[in-house]
Amino acid sequence: MPFIGAAIGAIAGAIGSVGSFIVGAAGTFLGKLALGIGFNLASAYFRRRKQERPEPTGVQIQTQYGADVPRQVAMGLVGIAGHECHVNAYGSDNKWLQDVYQVSDYFCSDLNRVAINGEWVTFDRNNPDPAKGWPVTSGDYAGVVWIKWYDGKQVAADAALVANAKPADRWTVDCKGIGNAYVIVTAEFVRDNQLGRPDMFFEVKGAPLYDWRKDSTVGGSGSHRWNDVSTHEFTENPIVMDYNYRRGLSVNGDLFCGMEMDASDLPLDKFTSAANVCDETVEGEARYRCSIMMDCTATHGDNIEALMKSCGGVVIDAVDGSWPMVGAAQPVVATITDDDLVVGEPVRWQKYRSMSELVNSIQGTHPDPEQLWSMVGYESIVLDDAIVVDRRTRDVPMDFPTVRSPRQAKQLASIYAAENRLEATADITLRPRWQVLKAGDWITWNSARYGTKTYIVVSRVLKSLDSDKPRVAVLSLQERNAGIYDGVQNPVPIVPYPPGKPVYLQEVVNLQLAAVLAGTADKLMPAIRAQWDAIDDVTVVGVDLEWWPTDQPASKGSLRVSDDVSSAVLVEGVVSATEYSVRTRLVTSPQRVVAWSDPATITTPDQPYTDIAVYLASLQEDMRNFFKDRWTEAEEIFERVEYLAANGATANVEDIVDRKRFERKIGNAEASIRKESVLRVAADEALAQDITAVSASVDQNSAAIVQESNARADADSALAQDITAVQAIADAGTAQGLMKWEAVAAPGGVSARFSLQGKATAGGAFRTGGAYLDVLPDSARWVFEADQFIITDGTVNGSPFVYAGSVLKVQNVVLGSLTFDVLQSSNGKLVLKGSGSNASLEIFN
Incomplete structure (x- = not known):
């Protein structure tokens, strides 16, 4: 997200006008309504597995650098390392450091929390320094770091950045950053304090958004106005985010994010119903909340699908606009029977899905703000009865990177799993009286042949007046049941790390090396046994080992073992009577920076002529x-x-x-x-x-x-x-x-x-x-x-690799590192030996 740059034009959307008029096979026109994004999501994930590009998320763990960073808009509560766009040192001996981190290309509501070096810290909002901002009052950096927050509504450049810029034109009075939310971190270098440069992470309340339910001019109640950002408020409601994205977000007339849809194409009554469902209280929290960094370079379909995924919703596209329908039971608006079908028109009814679309287990992760927004697992959804029917586990990994609530993540996984097992589908043609049905409506079909089931209307097509059966309604149906939206049991609570800064293991403890022989009694090979104390750090998931001949550091062998293993035998590339260097490095989750240990040395046993033999x-x-x-x-x-x-x-x-x-x-x-x-x-x-x-x-x-x-x-x-x-x-x-x-x-x-x-x-x-x-x-x-194996390029002298008569002849060889026991010239006059504990060079006349 470039801090101050030219506007990026609105990205062409992936959402087509599926509700527009289309031409039928006979040249007649058909009016169509259809469910779009978010429908049958579990089946889609099972088929897709690997996505072409990452889906939008509410977390950015790594700090971004450079100018080529996509513009993005923070919505809801997000965790972000930010885009470091300006670093400046000033003062005597460069005692002071200024870091500028941009967190959004659009206005934000507030800076909620700050973590330094992986630890949440407190700062004094009531006693800010006029130039440097709020002082940090806890942790290792208390008294030496200050935080200054700009929400994007600023109209002037920061005075301290301008006054201390080196050279002066690096930050001028024109660098206002209007519409850009950013944080200035000022750190003081204290000679006796070896803390190093702070590693920053921010929890931000994202964009203030327009909520039509709070606008008295469009039937709501309140002072919100679409064209006045100062009236907008912070929200975590995914439907409110969806509405604002469809209308488009702009700063100073630059509409750089969103679809720029007309308000008339977004029916407020439909949006209101969906938004109200999201705001319902379930177990002490809103039913559906969303944390998302809206990617301005992604297709509109990717962004809207991420919003719909966070609330179990689908998009309904029609000739008169588009609107969402969130994951909640809907009223049954009609009951039809077989007598309502048009005689002579085909009926397609399918009881089961293809096995390639079935899912019986869903598991994945979601971000946890209490663990520095790390991705943690939610409680898996396993449909035991479905596993018995399928005779195998059909598991689909489904992460919810925009959902910070474990209850909500599990609820959504339950919805998508249960929805997938409602398998019945149908295509039917109804009499003209049923043309009032629309995509998204729930109906009951009481059929003598196919049974009584509840369906959602996936699409509706009306045949035109000049067709043979004018104004009949052609419906595509998908089985539905209100029970799939029932609440699930409370998820197992995730216990966060205790207060205070945890002490992490930095390397294996008590590494011991021994020279050993591996193999059977008559086939022994030199090897190295590495052993260390058992690991009790829960953040360590494995140990990496590297070893090499001490005088040949480029010839490395490597091995990774799990954290429950405390020893390993190193054999690969190990030869006799040679000094080796061995080092280790911890593998952690969540990932953190861990350095290689200092190498330890060991000399392998003298076991000549057995390695290759x-x-x-x-x-x-x-x-x-x-x-x-x-x-x-x-x-x-x-x-x-x-x-x-x-x-x-x-x-x-x-x-x-x-x-x-x-x-x-x-x-x-x-x-x-x-x-x-x-x-x-x-x-x-x-x-x-x-x-x-x-x-x-x-x-x-x-x-x-x-x-x-x-x-x-x-x-x-x-x-x-x-x-x-x-x-x-x-x-x-x-x-x-x-x-x-x-x-x-x-x-x-x-x-x-x-x-x-x-x-x-x-x-x-x-x-x-x-x-x-x-x-x-x-x-x-x-x-x-x-008997012969030859590599040739087809020319007379182009056969550098020839195996024949149990002899390999190789010409024009370039070698980097060579390990050998005996090296002898073809005439036998020069012999170089390197086996055992000695080495010799022999030259014969």
């Missing part, structure tokens, strides 16, 4: 088993190739959708193409298979190609395979090739595999080769089986 032996055994398994699998597939080429596909299998066979034979020459598609579906299993077998033979010489695709799913697992196999047999021998893709998801785990295999047999001898890609959730590997 153990690794190679293990790798050789793994590869032997891996290739054995893969080739056994390949042999089974090649046997299937011969069978399919000779006999067709899966004969005598039921549920065959299609089978085709083309063949021709003349003398000893024969060619055939066989195709088969199979579908099999049972209550708990589904199978789809497609096979093509192509073969040709003359006497004993034959060639075959088989392509097979399989997709199988049951209640526990899913399997997808795609296989292409080729085979040629003649007197000279047999050649076989195989390419296979496979993906598996089962209780035992998930995996993806790609295989390329080949085999050539002649005179009883054979050779195999292949490449294999295995991918698991925690690892992935490429394995190549070949």
Whole structure:
């Protein structure tokens, strides 16, 4: 939010005029009303999961710097680190520091609280310093920090900033910041006080907003006037915020935030009903409150959806305007029966949603002002009965970054979860007498065929006068129930940190290192064991470890362990008889700045020639088993190739959708193409298979190609395979090739595999080769089986990497750090040894 800058034009909205007239298929015009933003939010979150951009929030934890900061408007009670837009030191030896933090690009109501270095402090509002403002009276910075607040209505530049600016033109009398709310923090440097520069965080009462319910000129009661900001008041009502945003917010004629809608397009009776619901008292607080930094660069749809999400609301768009309907039970305005349906018009009724849209558990976080506006978890909503029906947990993470009340957050999660399980939908056509129904109305449909249910009208379309059925009402319905808005039990109270400044752990205590051997008795490798005292700081969630050869600091290994672990064995990159440095760093939540500890050193045990030998032996055994398994699998597939080429596909299998066979034979020459598609579906299993077998033979010489695709799913697992196999047999021998893709998801785990295999047999001898890609959730590997492996760019000298005859030849190598036991020249004249406790350089004539 640039402190003083040119106006940013109004951003084009994401909300289209869905209530406008649209053209029907036959050229007739249809008048339409529809529910817009906020409808079926839980289903939308389950499908979307990752949003393209962060949603608007009421919290900004990190201080912003630089000029390229979006303009934003604080509404409701917000926590913000601010945009540091001016820093100035002045006085003898630069004793005084001035910091300017902008908190909103629009007027604000008040500075509520201030935290310094993570601790709420008090300041004396009754005895301000004329130049520096309110003195801080508690905490480490008492008596050395002052706070000065500007709410955006100032008409002159701050005198102290102008007088002390260095150079003088950095802050002049023209730097008034009209319409911008900001805080000046003045700190005094005390030589014997090593506190350092204060880290600031502000709790701000956001913009004073216009409330039409307090405007006597439009039917309300009070002195509020739209064009007079001085009459506006602080509010946390999300519907009042929505109205002001739609009308648009401007400073000195610069409308930089909002939609600039006409007041005539915002029906006040609808807005009043919604705003009054938000103000209702529930368990000692307003039913729905909102804390939001309205992002002036976001689409209108993103901003309004954030407001609607905070009150369980939806937007209704119609030809005569737009208005919100908040999360509360609505009266049933009509009851219809099957006799009200227009005969001959289609009726679509669906009892259940798609499984991809169902949710049975919602959990997430919301900001807690008592914990410095950190995001904390609200009590999760779990629909046990729905989990039984779904036979699995279908959890959706839903954070409420604009809701500071744990009761409200849990209430909203309950509403969205319950709303999702009201699954019935319908599209019906009613007689003209029902054209009075509108989007958002609740109706009861008493149907002999589909049962009696209550629905909300999602959209209403009236057919035009020149259609075959003029003025009939086409309705889209979604099941509704007043019970979804029932109150939930009080959430478990979150106990904040006790008063006073907590003492946090800064590093692990009593770090001890030991040189050990890891592995079995005949396969020992040097390692380092790190151990420390158990951690009892609840803000610590883990420990990071780093280690490296002391004289090679760039060759680092790393490991992260959880906070309930107090030891670790470090093996990666560790070689024998070498001094290593080890350091640790705490991982915290909420995140805070924690430095790496000073490194401790340890020398690994002398265990020469085992490091690489153990690794190679293990790798050789793994590869032997891996290739054995893969080739056994390949042999089974090649046997299937011969069978399919000779006999067709899966004969005598039921549920065959299609089978085709083309063949021709003349003398000893024969060619055939066989195709088969199979579908099999049972209550708990589904199978789809497609096979093509192509073969040709003359006497004993034959060639075959088989392509097979399989997709199988049951209640526990899913399997997808795609296989292409080729085979040629003649007197000279047999050649076989195989390419296979496979993906598996089962209780035992998930995996993806790609295989390329080949085999050539002649005179009883054979050779195999292949490449294999295995991918698991925690690892992935490429394995190549070949006598030669070459990387080339296609030129005569462009093969710098050649493996052949168990020898690897590499040219033009650039190395950074190299760890070795023995380094020997190709002619054997130069030998450099670095293993064990000694090192030597040998040169032979």
